Amino acid sequence: MIRVGIVGGTGYTGVELVRLLLGHPKVRLEIVTSRAEAGQSLADHFPNLRGHTTLCYEEPNLARLRGLDLVFFATPHGVAMDMAPELLAAGVRVIDLGADFRLKDPASYEHWYGLAHSATDILAEASYGLPELFREEIRNSRLVANPGCYPTAVILGLHPLLQAGLLHTDSLIADCKSGASGAGRTARLGLILAETADNVQAYGISGHRHRPEIESVLRRSSGQELELQFSPHLMPMIRGIHATLYARLNRSVADTELQDTYVHRYAQEPFVDVLPWGSHPATRSVRGANVCRIAIHQPRPGQVVVLSVIDNLVKGAAGQALQNMNLLFDFPETLGLEPIALLP
Amino acid sequence: MIRVGIVGGTGYTGVELVRLLLGHPKVRLEIVTSRAEAGQSLADHFPNLRGHTTLCYEEPNLARLRGLDLVFFATPHGVAMDMAPELLAAGVRVIDLGADFRLKDPASYEHWYGLAHSATDILAEASYGLPELFREEIRNSRLVANPGCYPTAVILGLHPLLQAGLLHTDSLIADCKSGASGAGRTARLGLILAETADNVQAYGISGHRHRPEIESVLRRSSGQELELQFSPHLMPMIRGIHATLYARLNRSVADTELQDTYVHRYAQEPFVDVLPWGSHPATRSVRGANVCRIAIHQPRPGQVVVLSVIDNLVKGAAGQALQNMNLLFDFPETLGLEPIALLP
Amino acid sequence: MIRVGIVGGTGYTGVELVRLLLGHPKVRLEIVTSRAEAGQSLADHFPNLRGHTTLCYEEPNLARLRGLDLVFFATPHGVAMDMAPELLAAGVRVIDLGADFRLKDPASYEHWYGLAHSATDILAEASYGLPELFREEIRNSRLVANPGCYPTAVILGLHPLLQAGLLHTDSLIADCKSGASGAGRTARLGLILAETADNVQAYGISGHRHRPEIESVLRRSSGQELELQFSPHLMPMIRGIHATLYARLNRSVADTELQDTYVHRYAQEPFVDVLPWGSHPATRSVRGANVCRIAIHQPRPGQVVVLSVIDNLVKGAAGQALQNMNLLFDFPETLGLEPIALLP
Amino acid sequence: MIRVGIVGGTGYTGVELVRLLLGHPKVRLEIVTSRAEAGQSLADHFPNLRGHTTLCYEEPNLARLRGLDLVFFATPHGVAMDMAPELLAAGVRVIDLGADFRLKDPASYEHWYGLAHSATDILAEASYGLPELFREEIRNSRLVANPGCYPTAVILGLHPLLQAGLLHTDSLIADCKSGASGAGRTARLGLILAETADNVQAYGISGHRHRPEIESVLRRSSGQELELQFSPHLMPMIRGIHATLYARLNRSVADTELQDTYVHRYAQEPFVDVLPWGSHPATRSVRGANVCRIAIHQPRPGQVVVLSVIDNLVKGAAGQALQNMNLLFDFPETLGLEPIALLP
Structure with missing residues (x-):
């Protein structure tokens, strides 16, 4: 205890x-x-x-x-x-x-x-608290920087292809949609229901604090220089992030190889779920749960689209923090993180 | 097991x-x-x-x-x-x-x-599976009729005053607001988001199947003849029932006595939460949890308003069913029903 | 001009x-x-x-x-x-x-x-700017008190029966559901989407400023003493008020007589729409339009339920203000108020 | 008439x-x-x-x-x-x-x-009924193909840069977010509120009928071969399309030149509104109105992001159809299309 x-x-x-x-x-x-x-x-x-x-x-x-x-x-x-x-x-x-x-x-x-x-x-x-990439560092640290919500969804979605060296790294795009709880519990006019319900709007297109975080972590984890366009959008929902990730392959890769890259990379990960090829994960499938669900598409040869969803408050914040705590104290990594997402 | x-x-x-x-x-x-x-x-x-x-x-x-x-x-x-x-x-x-x-x-x-x-x-x-009223019957039964979602919220809200014999029983009103999941997982035009979001609408005002259920249970539990107007409304939300209950006292009763009636009646109940006098419970405070939260008001002498909220799928259906299962098999009544409501 | x-x-x-x-x-x-x-x-x-x-x-x-x-x-x-x-x-x-x-x-x-x-x-x-009740007073005034949003829906819904002397006046109830725009364009924590979406909650059950407004106008228009329980609820929607009105008849009245009372009372009114007996009006049917739609039910002999919906910002505020302006300046009463509600 | x-x-x-x-x-x-x-x-x-x-x-x-x-x-x-x-x-x-x-x-x-x-x-x-690109063809036709909702938002957003010959045409991306009314008034399980509210999900990532429509029109209007990745997403809202468009410049272009390209191209267009540089248009700003609002960003040199919003049922369907009707019958192009968007 x-x-x-x-x-x-x-x-x-x-x-x-x-x-x-x-x-x-x-x-x-x-x-x-x-x-x-x-x-x-x-x-x-x-x-x-x-x-x-x-x-x-x-x-x-x-x-x-x-x-x-x-x-x-x-x-x-x-x-x-x-x-x-x-x-x-x-x-x-x-x-x-x-x-x-x-x-x-x-x-x-x-x-x-x-x-x-x-x-x-x-x-x-400080270790960067994304266990799927930095588990051993976290275990051995006494100070953990818990990742931002957007970075969690984006990094988990792009890392396998970058690690495999399959991407052109100058044209990465992360078009992200977030529930309003991501903006925090603050009394701001722009967040009241009459302004945000039945509405979709981008923000920070020209620059957002999560872009340097994503870029620096992906550079470190992949050993490659890269640039990413990060585009956050505010959704009329409470929880959830949907990251739609665009990348171009630097060589011809079969769909099955792409899928296998993800399946193998995350085979041992309790909190990353790779969906069948060509799926479309829903944010509600992770509501309240500490899991990232990922699906991969190659609509045209060379054009990859990765879809990655998390609950911004769980795998994107508090749940991941517990996962890191479990690592710091040698508890089973999934302890206390078993609850199933609330659907509907 | x-x-x-x-x-x-x-x-x-x-x-x-x-x-x-x-x-x-x-x-x-x-x-x-x-x-x-x-x-x-x-x-x-x-x-x-x-x-x-x-x-x-x-x-x-x-x-x-x-x-x-x-x-x-x-x-x-x-x-x-x-x-x-x-x-x-x-x-x-x-x-x-x-x-x-x-x-x-x-x-x-x-x-x-x-x-x-x-x-x-x-x-x-068949026992009627509302443990707060019929716990022993349930324990001794082999067939449990799990209550309807609306009846759960309404009966728990009105029972203490009826049992105490404090109400005129010819003018009970239950104005109920339910999330759309209460209508089931069915492909009906009237349930699609473009028809139901940003909209409030009543239905079944002249008669609904839950009215005889509520009336017959309240008659049995209170030993009094009574009539209730039941008015369900469809809300643009997923989960939750908010019952606004109107009743008239048959004698002068102080606010504190009203509050005490509820507090005492439910003091031993793990899944009924009586809020401080004059509160306004939110459906989101019970989202995903097996609990009914109740608050009482007396806006004018003799006019009582009781507010009762549940998650229609948990205390109003599956959670209550587990609670009944725990009774049938002599498990601790709260086993498996510990999860805290998801907020926000 | x-x-x-x-x-x-x-x-x-x-x-x-x-x-x-x-x-x-x-x-x-x-x-x-x-x-x-x-x-x-x-x-x-x-x-x-x-x-x-x-x-x-x-x-x-x-x-x-x-x-x-x-x-x-x-x-x-x-x-x-x-x-x-x-x-x-x-x-x-x-x-x-x-x-x-x-x-x-x-x-x-x-x-x-x-x-x-x-x-x-x-x-x-000051005239009270509800043209359906006080048209001549408004025409002859130079100062108009535009009614509150809730009072508009409630008064239009109850007036015909009160005027006809058909109601017990000691047990009127108005259970009202309002979109969040009714709370105004203000940066309040309790109004942000993450607090209000997927949620229903009452407020002001024990007392709200619109109750004395409703009561005093209905007393004046009906010439009867009366008391009303007014219960506002905040809905996860932007626009719209749904008033569910409960009253008890003081004598036996046939359904058709009830319906006729409304149809005749509002026959000449361009902005009050009496639906067929037993209907359930939707707030979305008035979104953006200067109209109040009303339906009447008598679920049990003597128990009347009236459903009344408006757009709180139009017939409940700005639209009604234009209607009053048209009266003050002898314009056609419907001028500028022709737009059809936006559905879906 | x-x-x-x-x-x-x-x-x-x-x-x-x-x-x-x-x-x-x-x-x-x-x-x-x-x-x-x-x-x-x-x-x-x-x-x-x-x-x-x-x-x-x-x-x-x-x-x-x-x-x-x-x-x-x-x-x-x-x-x-x-x-x-x-x-x-x-x-x-x-x-x-x-x-x-x-x-x-x-x-x-x-x-x-x-x-x-x-x-x-x-x-x-058949003329393609996007007046901003094909006004004269429409005027002279007797058969008009009214554009799809997504194509309207995407084509208006990308056309000026393509026409100006400023883009690499092999890496266009349209990440689009649509309200649920775009899926039609049909009783489908996947559209009911309990499935779609508080949820974001992509669909048709690997192929959607609007992609060939967009590509063929942009090819014709720009005289260039091109390929576009089209990614539609279903939003928990009723009306509105938000297109987030990604393109790479084929030469260095100053922000002011980009902005001017749009301002000049649409200067005479009554239904296209170019926002100040770096803005973020909201779908609610066009709710119910026949207008497309567009904003341009260049977050990093060479990377352009265009944001384009319409009401899918108005400029994306019925409103545009009236605009085409006005052209066919030599009415003023804006006749009947004056209403202001409903906000909030």
């Missing part, structure tokens, strides 16, 4: 972490912090938790957090890099669901997040 | 049963039948099940079903009453999620369902 | 007024004010207006507004009562889409809106 | 045609046919039409249709090509909203629609 805490527990990532941690047999969730809501019960905030926990939010307090085995940060960028060094020094492991340790280059971090990196000394040691 | 089967596994109630049964530690799901889809794998039909089961649909076959401990019927009315007698005779217990055993009066059944009842001999012995 | 202005043009009521006024052949929209957005073009704010107007928001300025024939207030309560007296004094007519002139009793206004009424001298002369 | 008819008036394209034609000052809609619903009133079928028309569906009857000036076909493919020759011979003009005359090559038609073309003699003379 490990003792864990969450810094920043009032957002969607936070409540999803709570939901999953309360169901994990090896975890005792002891602390959930929120400056704004300190003293209030979690269940008052998130009525789905009524009857499942009596925890109350408390002020973030390093002295108390230092007594834990693991702290999750479900905070906006900038918080984790301020608090993590002291926790690590005290022997606490850290999984940051925010963006502070995803970009290895401090200059890039500052460019995209508008903030100088305050913990560059530990930036290098 | 008990061995169970599902007759009729291609609807929403069926897939929800499968989802929950696969997570139940004392159950082995062995047979799921479907005439139309015999031979096909469940996971091909319901992609959320991929990786969780290798079961295939099979033709309903009494010889095979007779070997089980328990059979669930997730079928349209008329099927269970034909097959149940033979299963019961073979010692198999039966939980019917359809309507065949909910109305004790065969004439009423024929009136509302347009079909003569073919198993009147076992109709009398 | 009359010259009109809108004070407060950045909300949904405001943009809907602009949409309708731009299509009205006898109107020149000259001024739309907004303190916050002064100087910005309307079309930048509301992209549906691109190509239809070059107007920019301007600061509210009484000197400029005094030169108009008519000013609409699409503002929160409190604004119109401060500015209207001076406009009326200058000969400008005023239609207030806010709540300042709906309640005739200043004490009631102060109770429900938390603000002392600052223009009690003109409160008495 | 011209006399027009609609063959096939029970689908969404049909009802939208009726809505728009009833508001057109130069048109008398005389006949709407439906085999299945003959004798029934349109308003019974589509409640938004109540009070606006007393027309009833009638059996399709060439003798009666021959007396009209214009017949619209809002039918599945295969119907128009059977009936059009006789109508043309009688001097009636024809606008086919189906697919029968969109592909000039009968072999391609047969390949994609699974039907031999039965009117190849008139196929050649």
